[in-house]
Each structure stands twice: as structure tokens, then as C-alpha cells.
Amino acid sequence: MTDAFQLNDEQQDYSQYDLNGNPFPYSPVPAEDPEIYCGQQHVSEKISSTVSSMLATGKSKHLVITGKYGNGKSHTLKYTRALLRDREDVVVGYVAQPGEGFLDIYHEFVYDLGFNGLQELAYEYLASVTRDVTETNPMDATAMESLIDEGGVLLSDIVPEAIRRLSDVTKFADFARAIVHMVYEDTNLYAWQWLTAEGIRYEQRKEMEIHSALDDDTMGVRAFTALKNMLLDLGYTGVFVFVDEFESIARLSPKNEQATLNSIRHLMDQNSSGLCMLFGCAPEVWQDVMSEYHAFSERIGQEVALKPLTSEHLYKLVGDYLDRERPLDAKQGRIHPFSESALDQILQRSQGNIRQVLSMCSRVLDDAADSGQPKITTEVVQEVF
Incomplete structure (x- = not known):
């Protein structure tokens, strides 16, 4: 009886593309400390303004980042967290999703x-x-x-x-x-x-x-406030809390959803200084929160939306990833081996969704290397998908 499949740990060869390896993630889940930020200028500016305001004045400020699934909310939060962790005057914590309540x-x-x-x-x-x-x-x-x-x-x-x-x-x-x-x-x-x-x-x-x-x-709010006040007493500027997948509160019962939002509101009310909360939330859930829970949404007041990628964003994103595996003396263009038309095809098929774009680029690059394609054209993309 022969083996149904063979295992091979040999590295795929990408040298024909002036690449040391495939820089795209096979499973495009945001890294804990992302090196590349594939966000958009208006989002970067809004986050910078919110974070800088708290750092400069000590006054609490909060922000909601909205965007559809795969458009980069988690990536944005984790990238901001990675930048802030380098500072010694703040404490930063990441919450993957809000769970069953504030506790x-x-x-x-x-x-x-x-x-x-x-x-x-x-x-x-x-x-x-x-x-x-x-x-x-x-x-x-x-x-x-x-x-x-x-x-x-x-x-x-x-x-x-x-x-x-x-x-x-x-x-x-x-x-x-x-x-x-x-x-x-x-x-x-x-x-x-x-x-x-x-x-x-x-x-x-x-x-x-x-x-x-x-x-x-209630005790959770009290303990969080105590921790923040201890940090301010030690000379820290404040606390940053990143709450991802905030849309999951919509899965709670109406009573528990309201209790969770009320607890966060109380936390904000009790901490007018030294607290900055950034939420990642699906736009439709945030719209519901704004229309149904005014007392909570008014405490935040600021929202910035991640939009699907444009072709300009896509070329830069792909170039940034390829540069990670490209030798410094490479002579090829930034998006080589992809042609612009191939990336446009990927953009169209993914509808600008960052997660899908990265996954598709990874797969296309592997297939092209396997079959010895000198360049990734529209035809190559069509063949793969």
C-alpha cells in the first residue's frame, strides 16, 4: 500500500521573483504586533488625534472604528496598541471581544x-x-x-x-x-x-x-477605576483599552446588552481623565447602538469608518508586503511579480476586503511559483480562481 500523500518541508522557491519567500499570510489573521499598517489616511489621522489628545491633556477621549468584516478593524487596533506599548508612561490592554458583559x-x-x-x-x-x-x-x-x-x-x-x-x-x-x-x-x-x-x-x-x-x-467598573487611579498616582499618563469585535454585544439579550453599555458609560463618567477607549465595531451594530442607546453613544461621540481598499491602497499594501521578502538590491518594480491588471482583478474579486486580498495574493503567488509563471497576469489570477 502506498502513501496517499507525502509530507515535504522543502521551502518553495520564489527567487525568480526576487523574493526570499511568500510575504503574504496564509491565514490573514492580524499579527499581535503588526509591522505593516494597511489602514487609510483619514483613519490614521483620527486615531492619532484621539490618542495624542489624551496623551497631551490627560483628559479622557474615546473612539469607535467601524468597518465590515475583514476591512482591518482588528489590524488597526493591534497596530495602534503596538505603537503605544513602546511608551513607558501608559498602560495598554487589548480585549478580543466584550463577552457577556463588562466584567x-x-x-x-x-x-x-x-x-x-x-x-x-x-x-x-x-x-x-x-x-x-x-x-x-x-x-x-x-x-x-x-x-x-x-x-x-x-x-x-x-x-x-x-x-x-x-x-x-x-x-x-x-x-x-x-x-x-x-x-x-x-x-x-x-x-x-x-x-x-x-x-x-x-x-x-x-x-x-x-x-x-x-x-x-458594578464591581468590575469599581476595580477598573481603582487600577487606573493607582496608575495616575504612580505618574502614568493613563490607560488605553482596545475592545475588538464590539458588534458581538448584539448577540446578548436586550437586558444584558443595555447593562454592558451602561457599565461602560459609568466607567467613562467616573474617569474623565486618564482613560482612552477604542472600539472596533461593525457599522450596522454601531448604528443601532447610536439610535437606541443615546446616553452611551454620546459619551463617545466620535466614529471613523474603514472603507474597502482602492487600487491605490492595494498597490501600496502589496508593495509593502513584497518589500519584506525582497533583497535590498532588487531591480524589480514594487509590485513585481504582480501586474497592475492582476491586482485590479484581485481587487474586483475581493471587493476591496483586506483579509480576502491578502489571502488571494498569497495563493496566487504560490500557484505562479509552482507553475513557473514569470509574471502574475490577469490570466493567472483567473486560472487560480
Whole structure:
């Protein structure tokens, strides 16, 4: 019996096109940190204006990015997040979709910060208190952790003051205790579970002297606000929250949808400074939200729409991708081996949908390389599809 198929890990050869490889994704899902932004000028300007305004003034500002499925909403949010992550004065969290309510948004946001990220903030807060109440001068989280490990300062000397100050700043004593417990080896996992709203047993809460459960939207708003106020107290400019696939709230019951929107509205009302929320949403759902939930949509007030690609956008996008695999000394034109007419054909078939464009370019390039085509023409595209 012969094998029905053979596996081969040999790399396809694209050298005839002056390419080291196929630069297009086989599955065009946005990378976590996209290197190429295939957005549009008006969208870039609107996002830049929203983000820059919050960074410059500290005043909260929010934006909804609309666009049909595959037109680049997730890509836009992830690209903006990647740019902001390079800054040391902000905290950035990405929420893949809003889930069943605001508590899920809060949970995903804290999860995106991660255990280590939250623990680092706890050490940072203890460092700020230590500088004030002792003669030591730890300047960051790492220095504080070393100081504790080496016995240069005793937690028992600074923790009561840290909890008192953080309770004053956040108006949420249980949150303050949970943050401080992030630095204790015995209880940091319990503290993490409480802070992520995963829920812990009464005995575990009692061990940390935490009296409340983080188990509904109201508590989620309170905890998020506490976290943001702690960050502002540490000198951060603010918090950026990216909520993707916001259209999925339309799948909730009317009661839960309204509760989710009300919770986000309350979060915005309680945080007039230091908060910037960017939502990715299908246009038809955002239209419904604007017509049915005025109190929520008025808090955002700004919308920018991603449109299908034009031929000009497409040539630039394809050129940018090809450049990633093209040697610097290549003599070919930017979109080679594609002809303009072939790309126009892809544009027409995809109706300008970015996700489909990338998928089609990837497939056409592989087929052309397989069959030894010197150039990708309209005929090649028609043959593939």
C-alpha cells in the first residue's frame, strides 16, 4: 500500500521573483504586533488625534472604528496598541471581544496586562511608598524586589502604609490589599485570581483580609477605576483599552446588552481623565447602538469608518508586503511579480476586503511559483480562481 500523500518541508522557491519567500499570510489573521499598517489616511489621522489628545491633556477621549468584516478593524487596533506599548508612561490592554458583559471586558483587560505586569505595578507602588517612609531609594519595581529579597527593607514596615495610601487613592480597600498581596509568594496567586475576577473561596479572601467578591459589572467598573487611579498616582499618563469585535454585544439579550453599555458609560463618567477607549465595531451594530442607546453613544461621540481598499491602497499594501521578502538590491518594480491588471482583478474579486486580498495574493503567488509563471497576469489570477 502506498502513501496517499507525502509530507515535504522543502521551502518553495520564489527567487525568480526576487523574493526570499511568500510575504503574504496564509491565514490573514492580524499579527499581535503588526509591522505593516494597511489602514487609510483619514483613519490614521483620527486615531492619532484621539490618542495624542489624551496623551497631551490627560483628559479622557474615546473612539469607535467601524468597518465590515475583514476591512482591518482588528489590524488597526493591534497596530495602534503596538505603537503605544513602546511608551513607558501608559498602560495598554487589548480585549478580543466584550463577552457577556463588562466584567468580561475587565477580566480580559487585566489578563492582557498579565500576572507579571500586575506584579510589577505592585512592586512599583511599594517602591513609591518606600522612598517616602524610609531612607532607601528604590527607583523602580526591579530595585524594590531586590531590596525586599535582600532584606534591605521589611514588608511589615511598609505594607500597612502602602495599603492605607492605596485605599485613599482608589477608594477601594480590598483592591489595595489585593495589589499588595501580589508581592507575597504565599498569596500572590489568590490575589491575581481576585484581581482578574476569576473568583476565589471565602477562606482565601479571608487570608488576605479581602471582604468583597469581584463578581458583577458594578464591581468590575469599581476595580477598573481603582487600577487606573493607582496608575495616575504612580505618574502614568493613563490607560488605553482596545475592545475588538464590539458588534458581538448584539448577540446578548436586550437586558444584558443595555447593562454592558451602561457599565461602560459609568466607567467613562467616573474617569474623565486618564482613560482612552477604542472600539472596533461593525457599522450596522454601531448604528443601532447610536439610535437606541443615546446616553452611551454620546459619551463617545466620535466614529471613523474603514472603507474597502482602492487600487491605490492595494498597490501600496502589496508593495509593502513584497518589500519584506525582497533583497535590498532588487531591480524589480514594487509590485513585481504582480501586474497592475492582476491586482485590479484581485481587487474586483475581493471587493476591496483586506483579509480576502491578502489571502488571494498569497495563493496566487504560490500557484505562479509552482507553475513557473514569470509574471502574475490577469490570466493567472483567473486560472487560480
